[in-house]
Amino acid sequence: MIPLASALTDTDTRSVLYIISFGLFIYGLSGLTGPKTAVRGNRIAAVGMAIAVIATLLVDDVQNIGLILLGVAIGTAVGVPAAQRVKMTQMPQMVALFNGVGGGAVALIAWVEFRDSDGFSIATPTYVAIFSVGAAIIGSVSFWGSNIAFGKLQELIDGGSKVIGSAQIQTVINVILAAVAVGCGVAIVAGANSEIFILVLLISSALLGTFLVLPIGGADMPVVISLLNAFTGLSAAATGVALNNTSLIVAGMIVGASGTLLTQQMAVAMNRTITSVIVGGFGGTVEAAAGAAGAGGGTVRSTSAADVAIQMAYARLVVVVPGYGMAVSQAQHTVREMAKMLEAKGVEVKYAIHPVAGRMPGHMNVLLAEADVPYEQLKEMDDINGEFPRVDVSLVIGANDVTNPDARNKADSPIYGMPILNVDESQSVIVLKRSMSSGYAGIDNPLFVNPKTSMLFGDAKGSVADITEELKAL
Amino acid sequence: MLVTNLSILVLSGFVGYAVISKVPNTLHTPLMSGTNAIHGIVVLGGLLLLVEGLSDGALNKVLLVIAVAFGTINVVGGFLVTDRMLFMFKEKPKDMVEAEPEEAK
Numbered sequence: 001m002i003p004l005a006s007a008l009t010d011t012d013t014r015s016v017l018y019i020i021s022f023g024l025f026i027y028g029l030s031g032l033t034g035p036k037t038a039v040r041g042n043r044i045a046a047v048g049m050a051i052a053v054i055a056t057l058l059v060d061d062v063q064n065i066g067l068i069l070l071g072v073a074i075g076t077a078v079g080v081p082a083a084q085r086v087k088m089t090q091m092p093q094m095v096a097l098f099n100g101v102g103g104g105a106v107a108l109i110a111w112v113e114f115r116d117s118d119g120f121s122i123a124t125p126t127y128v129a130i131f132s133v134g135a136a137i138i139g140s141v142s143f144w145g146s147n148i149a150f151g152k153l154q155e156l157i158d159g160g161s162k163v164i165g166s167a168q169i170q171t172v173i174n175v176i177l178a179a180v181a182v183g184c185g186v187a188i189v190a191g192a193n194s195e196i197f198i199l200v201l202l203i204s205s206a207l208l209g210t211f212l213v214l215p216i217g218g219a220d221m222p223v224v225i226s227l228l229n230a231f232t233g234l235s236a237a238a239t240g241v242a243l244n245n246t247s248l249i250v251a252g253m254i255v256g257a258s259g260t261l262l263t264q265q266m267a268v269a270m271n272r273t274i275t276s277v278i279v280g281g282f283g284g285t286v287e288a289a290a291g292a293a294g295a296g297g298g299t300v301r302s303t304s305a306a307d308v309a310i311q312m313a314y315a316r317l318v319v320v321v322p323g324y325g326m327a328v329s330q331a332q333h334t335v336r337e338m339a340k341m342l343e344a345k346g347v348e349v350k351y352a353i354h355p356v357a358g359r360m361p362g363h364m365n366v367l368l369a370e371a372d373v374p375y376e377q378l379k380e381m382d383d384i385n386g387e388f389p390r391v392d393v394s395l396v397i398g399a400n401d402v403t404n405p406d407a408r409n410k411a412d413s414p415i416y417g418m419p420i421l422n423v424d425e426s427q428s429v430i431v432l433k434r435s436m437s438s439g440y441a442g443i444d445n446p447l448f449v450n451p452k453t454s455m456l457f458g459d460a461k462g463s464v465a466d467i468t469e470e471l472k473a474l
Numbered sequence: 475m476l477v478t479n480l481s482i483l484v485l486s487g488f489v490g491y492a493v494i495s496k497v498p499n500t501l502h503t504p505l506m507s508g509t510n511a512i513h514g515i516v517v518l519g520g521l522l523l524l525v526e527g528l529s530d531g532a533l534n535k536v537l538l539v540i541a542v543a544f545g546t547i548n549v550v551g552g553f554l555v556t557d558r559m560l561f562m563f564k565e566k567p568k569d570m571v572e573a574e575p576e577e578a579k
Contacts, residue, residue: 022486025512026489026493028508029493029494029505029508029509029512030493030496032497032501032504032505032508033496033497033498033501034498034501035500035501035560035563035564036564038501038504038560038563038564039557039560039561039563039564041508042504042508042511042553042556042557042560043553043557045508045511045512045553046511046553046557049511049512049514049515049549049553052515052518053517053518053521056518056521056522056525057521057525059525059526061526061527062525063524063525063526063527064524064525064527064535065525067524067535067538067539067542068521068524068525068542070539071520071524071538071539071540071541071542071543071546072542072543072546074539074543074546075517075542075543075544075545075546075547075548075549075550076546076550078543078547078551079546079547079548079549079550079551079552079554080550080551080554082547082551083550083551083552083554083555083558084554084558086555088559088562091503091507091555091559094507094551094555095503095506095507095510095555098507098510098511098514098547098548098551098552098555099510099513099548101544101545101547101548102510102513102514102516102544102545102548104540104541104544105514105516105517105519105520105541105542105544105545105548106516106519108520108537108538108540108541108544109516109519109520109523109538109541111537112523112529112534112537112538112541113523115529115531115533115534116523116528116529116530116534125476127476225506226506229506229509229510229513232510232513232516233509233512233513235516236513236515236516237483237486239516239519240479240519241476241479241480241483243519243522244475244479245518245519245522246479246482247515247518248515248516248518248519249479249482249483249486250482250486250489251512251513251515252513252515252516253482253483253486253487253490254486254487254489254490254493254509254512255490255509255510255512255513256487256490257486257487257488257489257490257491257494258490258491258493258494258505258509259506259509261490261491261494261495262494262502262505262506353499353500355499355502360502360503360506361499361502361503361506362499362500362501362502362503362504362505362506363503365499365500365501365502365503365563366503366504366559366562369559369562369563370562372562375500375563378500380498380499380500381499
């Protein structure tokens with residue numbers, strides 16, 4: 001058996017191609033800073049990937065070409081149709097799934113390396129074992145965590161919070177699982193070469209990934225997906241160090257760093273730490289908070305599509321606040337049509353996007369872009385919040401927690417301190433909602449009983465279509 | 475070799491941080507999906523072990539083929555889906571102006 005590390009030493013040609021490929025990744029990603037350069041940026045990164053794959057296959061004595069083609073063919077046959085057919089509303093689960101298989105590949109490669117080198121004992125530097133073991137743990141956590149996230153978003157698994165026993169017991173179980181995985185890893189690095197160690201490591205990591213994501217409710221999903229994305233990136237980088245492959249190190253680490261940054265930004269947008277998301281803060285406090293707050297005082301005023309149409313037609317500035325409800329009922333195209341009608345009547349329309357609206361960061365932007373809403377009309381939270389006092393009508397479509405004034409005013413609310421869209425400052429508010437049920441955080445929203453607010457109950461798409469009809473009739 | 479690789483690792487971390495911090499919130503979904511596609515580069519690990527014939531045994535080969543298939547799904551699916559998404563952010567008028575005359579013929 002040839003020592004892995006030295007056998008994988010890059011030839012000069014390969015190294016140069018790898019440098020070109022990660023140069024293209026970085027250049028391509030920097031194109032993502034604006035909508036005009038983004039498509040090209042993504043394609044440039046894809047070219048970089050193609051170059052990296054070709055470089056890898058450039059060896060004197062090509063082995064197993066049949067198996068390679070088989071793997072690539074299977075991957076293409078699954079990946080291409082999935083990517084082409086997925087609806088924009090289902091994008092979060094698609095990303096979760098693609099992320100998961102990446103983590104799965106990392107875990108499998110680490111397993112094979114273990115088997116090939118007799119538990120990293122044959123002439124393998126210690127660091128190779130350390131990085132491989134790390135990659136195996138993170139990859140396995142990412143694979144199973146992403147699968148659970150996919151299942152929850154696709155509603156194959158109940159989206160609510162699930163724990164074994166209580167949140168505390170679950171945390172203890174998770175800590176034990178992590179300790180078992182790390183313990184096996186340490187044993188392997190120290191020289192244990194029985195296959196049972198790597199198998200126990202992979203299985204305990206798999207259980208850990210599953211249990212970490214199972215308790216996490218819908219509203220925290222964006223943070224989790226982003227975190228798992230970072231995990232897979234880091235595990236790819238670790239694989240790169242183990243295999244001495246620069247392209248893997250650079251690409252994996254860029255994803256790891258960007259994913260961590262993005263996760264951090266998401267967490268800040270919800271005024272929560274990453275740790276509290278993982279430990280399942282909302283999941284644990286939901287019942288207590290909902291029970292304590294009760295139904296709350298004040299009356300809910302319900303309105304009709306005709307009234308909403310009149311109210312908006314005579315407004316100067318209407319701000320649409322979309323949330324997950326718009327995604328669920330696929331209302332984005334109807335919303336765009338309504339906005340066009342309003343614009344034809346001389347009403348200015350903008351869209352206020354909360355950073356964590358929907359089930360992944362920027363989810364609402366993708367949906368509205370799909371419906372041809374001009375990019376300039378999409379306003380980020382900080383840009384629009386100062387404008388609300390001069391907004392005539394705020395139209396809240398299937399959003400709840402991101403508009404909840406309790407986050408500003410009520411210190412004992414679970415979401416207190418979370419930055420929100422200040423729709424309650426606008427002249428009037430119309431909330432499109434299926435029923436009076438609470439949002440994912442499971443808490444009351446005083447916005448609904450605000451005297452400025454009127455509610456239009458029903459499916460978002462149906463309601464918007466009704467409003468549009470009324471607007472046409474005006 | 476370890477030191478070189480660790481240097482690359484640390485520097486790439488900073489590059490990732492610098493590049494991504496400029497991306498606006500509105501493009502965060504395509505950003506995630508794009509970086510998601512890039513970590514599909516793990517497919518190289520599977521390809522390396524297979525193409526250089528470093529792995530023996532049926533189970534190893536089966537595992538590697540699965541790893542390559544997984545990695546390929548990640549890469550191909552990731553880039554395609556990102557492309558679809560980003561295309562929607564492009565300003566449409568130009569495309570439509572170009573497309574319409576052809577349809578008219």
